[in-house]
Amino acid sequence: MKDVNLGIVGLGNVGSGTLTILAENADEIARKLGFRLNVTAVCSRSVKSKNLPAGLAPKLITTDWREVVSHPDVDIVAELIGGTGTAREVVEGAIAAGKSVVTANKELVALEGVSIWKKAEAQGVTLAMEASVCGGIPIHAVLREGIAGDHIETLFGILNGTSNYILTEIEENGSAFNDVLAEAQRLGYAEADPTADVDGFDARSKLALLASLAFGVQLTPGDIPTEGIRRISPIDFHYAKQLDCTIKLLCSARRVEDGLFVSVRPALLSKKTIMAGVKGAYNAVWSRGKFGADTFYYGRGAGPNPTGVAVVSDLMRVARSLHPEPAHRVPPFAYTDLAAAKPLEIGRQHRHWYLRFRITDQPGIIRDLSSILAEHSISIDAVLQLPDLDKQNLPFVITLENSPESAVRAAVEKMSKLPFMVEPPLALPIERGV
Amino acid sequence: MKDVNLGIVGLGNVGSGTLTILAENADEIARKLGFRLNVTAVCSRSVKSKNLPAGLAPKLITTDWREVVSHPDVDIVAELIGGTGTAREVVEGAIAAGKSVVTANKELVALEGVSIWKKAEAQGVTLAMEASVCGGIPIHAVLREGIAGDHIETLFGILNGTSNYILTEIEENGSAFNDVLAEAQRLGYAEADPTADVDGFDARSKLALLASLAFGVQLTPGDIPTEGIRRISPIDFHYAKQLDCTIKLLCSARRVEDGLFVSVRPALLSKKTIMAGVKGAYNAVWSRGKFGADTFYYGRGAGPNPTGVAVVSDLMRVARSLHPEPAHRVPPFAYTDLAAAKPLEIGRQHRHWYLRFRITDQPGIIRDLSSILAEHSISIDAVLQLPDLDKQNLPFVITLENSPESAVRAAVEKMSKLPFMVEPPLALPIERGV
Numbered sequence: 001m002k003d004v005n006l007g008i009v010g011l012g013n014v015g016s017g018t019l020t021i022l023a024e025n026a027d028e029i030a031r032k033l034g035f036r037l038n039v040t041a042v043c044s045r046s047v048k049s050k051n052l053p054a055g056l057a058p059k060l061i062t063t064d065w066r067e068v069v070s071h072p073d074v075d076i077v078a079e080l081i082g083g084t085g086t087a088r089e090v091v092e093g094a095i096a097a098g099k100s101v102v103t104a105n106k107e108l109v110a111l112e113g114v115s116i117w118k119k120a121e122a123q124g125v126t127l128a129m130e131a132s133v134c135g136g137i138p139i140h141a142v143l144r145e146g147i148a149g150d151h152i153e154t155l156f157g158i159l160n161g162t163s164n165y166i167l168t169e170i171e172e173n174g175s176a177f178n179d180v181l182a183e184a185q186r187l188g189y190a191e192a193d194p195t196a197d198v199d200g201f202d203a204r205s206k207l208a209l210l211a212s213l214a215f216g217v218q219l220t221p222g223d224i225p226t227e228g229i230r231r232i233s234p235i236d237f238h239y240a241k242q243l244d245c246t247i248k249l250l251c252s253a254r255r256v257e258d259g260l261f262v263s264v265r266p267a268l269l270s271k272k273t274i275m276a277g278v279k280g281a282y283n284a285v286w287s288r289g290k291f292g293a294d295t296f297y298y299g300r301g302a303g304p305n306p307t308g309v310a311v312v313s314d315l316m317r318v319a320r321s322l323h324p325e326p327a328h329r330v331p332p333f334a335y336t337d338l339a340a341a342k343p344l345e346i347g348r349q350h351r352h353w354y355l356r357f358r359i360t361d362q363p364g365i366i367r368d369l370s371s372i373l374a375e376h377s378i379s380i381d382a383v384l385q386l387p388d389l390d391k392q393n394l395p396f397v398i399t400l401e402n403s404p405e406s407a408v409r410a411a412v413e414k415m416s417k418l419p420f421m422v423e424p425p426l427a428l429p430i431e432r433g434v
Numbered sequence: 435m436k437d438v439n440l441g442i443v444g445l446g447n448v449g450s451g452t453l454t455i456l457a458e459n460a461d462e463i464a465r466k467l468g469f470r471l472n473v474t475a476v477c478s479r480s481v482k483s484k485n486l487p488a489g490l491a492p493k494l495i496t497t498d499w500r501e502v503v504s505h506p507d508v509d510i511v512a513e514l515i516g517g518t519g520t521a522r523e524v525v526e527g528a529i530a531a532g533k534s535v536v537t538a539n540k541e542l543v544a545l546e547g548v549s550i551w552k553k554a555e556a557q558g559v560t561l562a563m564e565a566s567v568c569g570g571i572p573i574h575a576v577l578r579e580g581i582a583g584d585h586i587e588t589l590f591g592i593l594n595g596t597s598n599y600i601l602t603e604i605e606e607n608g609s610a611f612n613d614v615l616a617e618a619q620r621l622g623y624a625e626a627d628p629t630a631d632v633d634g635f636d637a638r639s640k641l642a643l644l645a646s647l648a649f650g651v652q653l654t655p656g657d658i659p660t661e662g663i664r665r666i667s668p669i670d671f672h673y674a675k676q677l678d679c680t681i682k683l684l685c686s687a688r689r690v691e692d693g694l695f696v697s698v699r700p701a702l703l704s705k706k707t708i709m710a711g712v713k714g715a716y717n718a719v720w721s722r723g724k725f726g727a728d729t730f731y732y733g734r735g736a737g738p739n740p741t742g743v744a745v746v747s748d749l750m751r752v753a754r755s756l757h758p759e760p761a762h763r764v765p766p767f768a769y770t771d772l773a774a775a776k777p778l779e780i781g782r783q784h785r786h787w788y789l790r791f792r793i794t795d796q797p798g799i800i801r802d803l804s805s806i807l808a809e810h811s812i813s814i815d816a817v818l819q820l821p822d823l824d825k826q827n828l829p830f831v832i833t834l835e836n837s838p839e840s841a842v843r844a845a846v847e848k849m850s851k852l853p854f855m856v857e858p859p860l861a862l863p864i865e866r867g868v
Contacts, residue, residue, distance in 0.1 A: 138580025146572025149746025216769035292743035295733035309726035312583025335650035
């Protein structure tokens, strides 16, 4: 099968992440597509081949984007420069040259997306822009295809990672806004001029884009009522907690009979909602559909590699559509072939463990249990026992350090034969994250 | 533009939800596609035209699925019968007749998916199956396209709504497993024979399917180590809480150097994770990619309308690919046109409100504030004041009943001129859900 050839314009954060993934994940990508994506041309202001990830061998390395879009071998151009100056020339130049375009450019798409799309449509090429909002969350794919059949009524977003990070710090450490902002600037999480982030302007552009995808409307970001987070203080989190709420910079859009209410502003959000758990520099989108009810999506808002995943996923989708094989044959299982596989023997897996016992209380229990664990080279993390329980049917817990499951199972098997056991121990792994 | 014609086979829960959405959401669907989806043929054991949603006028209503798959006008067949008997005949019959197929059938896809897909490929037609696992979450679209560029390392799932509902009830009400199960059966949330749900077998089939999409492997569900939730008791939630954890029936798959660890079993899950907030009959998937880091997806696991959204979204995707216009022109903004729109005047929106004041303490403050609120026909919900605060800069809070924003803004404007105000009141909406 024919490979598809890429021209990458811009090697900043997102461009570097994209090249890293195209190089390091090339075999996985080929297994999914059934053909390879070649990095045929790259362009940046100061590109040097020695800076490219190992495994890439572009035919063209240049500082002139015109050479990339006009290169006869290039099928798809990725515009990863950002801004609305040269980036717009690159996108429009590529479309005029009959190339499909993938872009990560929020500003350009928010301001000129519709006009660019119409040009692409006239040329019979594709415009793809998953990376333009919520870099690490595939929210375009979700709204455009995954839940396309629904009628979305309400959409909430936490769309600015910097302000969410600042609010989380105020909540968890009780620090004042200005102190947290200064620290975030020192750590590089916030810009020297933080206005776009903390006054809500960045989030408002993203909300306008999401509203296009969710409701089919074209909003002017400046028309969206917008307030930032500068006035939120630790005392507000104290009171919010009394109301079983947290505080988030919430982007919201509600469809009603005669239009759309939209706003970007700090709001109290019930801790009973899944969205209240979004902490630090993460983004999230929560939608309610007339038919599908609530769905919720969460991931990194930005970063070279998360945004690079969005760019590469778009490149794969567009590459499939360009391929001589029928475009609709997107493999239902995501890969072009599935390898028959046996799971690994679970006994080899190391986890932390929770062992819960029901025993008839008597002296020497901890000694007997800890001896068996020691025999199997398993370390105890903690012993937990609630007060005032029935001594004839006493439930207590031992947690274990990271241990191979085979050893834990063997120890539990041996423990279950001890005379004071009311029932075999219950063994559950402890998961702190994926 | 040419419409695309559908044959719907099976009018149980999912079939009814699908028809409801195709009827009630027809205009929205057409705005997204640029053409219409017609329900041309329907088949069920006891179909009557008077039971169809208003607005549908199929040419063929039959009890014989063969008439649907062989109908010359039908472009796509939706198999919504379930099971592996007749359903398989329908799917294979439709493919043999050159029709693309959308299915919601987990059992069939888990057992025969690859063989059916190869038949579809040979015939040049499409097989789509978004509804087959996590009905309300577009996890197929996410894994197949949205984050296709990533290399997934770990995947966690809460894939059985019934067992998650039971665990949530044990945790929140301290009831015993058997009592909660009996109540769930009485309410229709659990089957008379609950084995598939509470012993993990349903979740294990779904995990096998997700592992195909995430890792490109074909697992036999019976090879996956599986434990159910029958032994989880309220005491385990007490101890889990001491460890800052909850307990979930966790489906897990980890890719390591030489293969995949997979399991379905109850596990302690840190309350610091976003997944710990998944309560009741919801499903969720959490993945960690080598490049894109953590992403998380949440929604209804089942139900006629959420699953219907998945079926209709698949029908839309396949219909686009069949359409004479180039298949790759999936509109980047999800709709074929965007309507330029002004947001509604935000003052008309009704919300609950949080007003936080900083005042110099003196008599009559509550009287003055409540008078202004009463003038604007706004009802007070609560007055909150933390003890032991600086009386010269006293922050306290009034929360308001559901009120129009224009009235709240006018009242706040008037309040900000009161002599005891240290700064203008801070007004934040209170959101309990989307």
